[in-house]
């Protein structure tokens with residue numbers, strides 16, 4: 001999906017209004033989309049009917065919030081709206097929707113002074129979901145008036161409540177769990193320095209005609225991984241399909257003390273739709289791995305097979321044997337090869353072998369592995385994630401999945417894809433192994449490797465978001481991601 005600047009978005013909004021869709025209607029669709037995202041978030045977190053506080057500014061960003069507050073109030077939710085300016089400053093579409101909200105009886109108050117906000121901060125709120133509708137794409141310059149107080153108030157709620165930003169986190173100073181953006185994602189929201197503010201990023205279709213979007217300029221170097229782009233990768237399965245239709249994936253990895261990594265990776269490949277999955281593990285752990293994954297054919301000698309994708313690395317260890325095996329794969333494979341973890345770091349002095357491979361290669365480094373591969377410092381990788389991913393893809397002729405919040409998928413000659421699903425609960429051992437398995441499972445059933453990597457990072461993060469909403473981020477473990485994959489798939493496909 002295209003990513004736009006605020007200016008490009010304003011142009012799209014203006015073109016849409018000129019084509020006959022009134023601004024009032026655009027705002028209604030935006031606010032209804034926001035209400036629907038809040039309902040889903042609340043439902044996933046078992047917070048249905050919990051108090052929701054909308055904090056609105058005097059622009060159209062506040063207008064979206066009024067529509068959503070109105071909608072939830074009509075559903076019977078305990079909703080309240082605080083306005084960070086005098087009512088008299090409201091105008092246009094926002095004023096229209098404000099009046100409707102007020103008429104419907106949504107409890108409301110205007111907090112016009114810093115003293116009001118100091119009092120609000122002292123008293124707090126019992127709302128478990130707080131909505132930031134203070135500033136959107138119309139923000140400019142230094143914060144003026146009470147907006148700074150209101151932003152500080154909403155941001156402070158992030159320490160105890162779920163925070164949802166409308167369109168963009170206000171002045172990129174509110175730490176949101178979810179940003180519900182209108183029309184198309186905005187460039188600032190996918191920049192790596194802003195991941196802590198944006199949280200997950202969902203897009204509301206506000207009815208901008210497709211042809212306007214196609215014609216619009218967007219960021220030519222970046223694209224957003226959106227479920228609507230992934231759905232076509234999973235067409236209806238023919239009724240007479242059999243396991244041979246969906247490929248045979250080989251997963252190589254594991255070592256003494258690291259049997260879980262390959263177990264989870266190969267299970268994730270199965271859960272991603274591969275027809276058959278085989279694993280090759282050292283003899284010493286065969287008896288540990290095999291019973292854990294009855295759906296996988298586990299071997300302790302290199303098996304023969306018509307592989308459609310090969311994945312190597314999880315739990316493999318950084319031995320000379322690992323390096324030899326990986327180099328051999330790169331030299332001989334004709335099918336996509338996914339390299340993760342140790343299979344990446346052992347190539348630090350052999351990057352030429354990656355460039356020389358004739359098969360598609362997908363590397364899935366976390367910043368530490370990326371730094372090790374190129375002899376860099378992790379801080380330097382993190383300081384320019386986009387540039388680093390692009391550099392590596394160009395240099396190695398491989399697809400680079402640079403992991404971490406706002407995972408990037410880069411391939412030479414095309415825009416870098418950015419993913420905004422996932423949460424810090426994934427920062428626990430084994431999450432990456434699951435991702436490698438998903439990519440191999442998707443590539444192995446014939447999805448082109450770049451698209452497989454994009455779909456995999458989205459599904460992986462989505463599974464983690466569903467799991468965290470149910471079990472809490474702190475309690476998330478990698479097998480939860482595998483278990484929630486089914487639900488993640490269901491959010492892009494009805495079958």
Ligand SMILES: NC(=O)C1=CN([C@@H]2O[C@H](COP(=O)(O)OP(=O)(O)OC[C@H]3O[C@@H](n4cnc5c(N)ncnc54)[C@H](O)[C@@H]3O)[C@@H](O)[C@H]2O)[C@@H](O)CC1
Nearest residue numbers: 027030059060061135136137138139140142143144147167
């Ligand atoms: N037709 C449209 O234009 C649509 C707009 N939408 C929403 O409207 C938003 C954009 O609306 P606006 O252009 O009204 O902009 P904003 O809602 O961002 O706010 C602009 C208002 O905030 C004030 N302001 C700006 N910068 C400030 C600062 N630094 N300190 C204090 N006050 C400041 C301005 O004086 C102005 O009154 C989008 O982000 C989106 O949420 C959506 O409803 C979809 C349709």
Ligand SMILES: Nc1ncnc2c1ncn2[C@@H]1O[C@H](COP(=O)(O)OP(=O)(O)O)[C@@H](O)[C@H]1O
Nearest residue numbers: 366403404405422423424426429430431432433
């Ligand atoms: N804060 C976070 N937000 C989003 N995703 C995260 C976060 N922390 C970790 N992840 C994801 O979890 C996975 C961790 O992978 P990795 O570091 O290789 O772990 P391991 O080696 O333990 O399997 C990656 O896909 C990464 O993008």
Ligand SMILES: [K+]
Nearest residue numbers: 135166168170
């Ligand atoms: K906002």
